[in-house]
Amino acid sequence: MKTRLSVNLNAVAYLRNRRAVPWPNLLEVARAVLDAGAHGITVHPRPDQRHIRFSDVRDLSALIASDYPHAEFNVEGYPTREFIELALSVKAHQVTLVPDSPDQPTSDHGWDFDEHGAMLATVVRDLQHHGLRVALFVDPMADAPMSAWQTGAERIELYTGPYGGASDPRSADRALSDLVATAEAARMTGHNQAGxxxxxxxxxxxxxTADNLPPLRHAIPDLAEVSIGHGLTADALLIGFPAAVRRCLAALEG
Structure with a gap:
């Protein structure tokens, strides 16, 4: 199975927003990464619009629809009514729901399904009714996939922070083992269930990153998609976005 690469442009938008100027140009960067072979674009608009603005979401959707019809547009965020309306208005191909509070600097945990499962099931049905695929952000815990599956979502996004941010090989191996166990639980959803x-x-x-992708891809070969922003952007500061994209693609295929 080929794992697709979606490039998260939040870091680019954050850099742009430091000044009252229109550069770096988000649409030009999107063109560069898609022309280099990335399979899609990911954005995470937050209520304060501190990086991706709602207008960016609309502009990127229009670019993909007109010039890159085979690319995927993934919009992620907390399911406020404003966010849902935005995702529906741009006809995102995939909506990834994350449990972020407005003041979080980045996503750092998955959903608590005991607390939010009923709400998520309602949101998932609403988005699917309009033809959008839904993924839920989950911690690397073996019981999370079944809870996500029970909401009706088609996908989960495995939170790889403990693996990617591991400070030593042992910590990385433990985190990877947790991801592998969660992936195995995800494969079992739908088995022996009604329907x-x-x-x-x-x-x-x-x-x-391009460095930690190969072990992850080897351990979970049926990953449908990886979303990469910060690490790819850090590489791009040294080698440019097209080369950074090609490096990640090579890591996925290696």
């Missing part, structure tokens, strides 16, 4: 819904597909994201 004919398929098992969850799996995305992954957070602190992924």
């Amino acid at each position: 004919d819904r398929p098992a969850l597909q799996m995305n992954a994201g957070h602190d992924l």
Whole structure:
């Protein structure tokens, strides 16, 4: 199975927003990464619009629809009514729901399904009714996939922060083992259950780099998609966005 690469442009927008100038140009960077072979674009608009602005979401959606019809547009965020309306208005291909509070600097944990499962099931049905695929951000815990599957979502996004941010090989190995166990649980969803819904597909994201992608891809070969922003942008500062994208693609294929 080929794992697709979606490039998160939040870091680029954050750099742009430091000044009252229109550069770096988000649409030009999107063109550069898609022309280099990335399979899609990810954005995470937050209520304060401190990086991706709502207008950016609309502009990127229009760019993909007109010039890159085979690319995927993934919009992620907390399911406020404003966020849901934005995702529906731009006809995102995938909506990734994350449990962020407005003041969080980045996503750093998955959903608590005991607390939010009923709400998520309602939101998932609403988005799917309009033809959008839904992924839920989950911690690397073996019981999370079944809880996500029970909401009706088609995918989960494995939170890879503990793996990507590990400070030593032992910590990375432990974190990878947790991800592998969660992936195995995701494969089992849909088995021995009433109905004919398929098992969850799996995305992954957070602190992924060209260096730590190969072990993850080897351990979970059926990953559908990885979303990479910060690490790829850090590489791009040294080698440029096209080269950084090609480096990640090579890591996924290695």
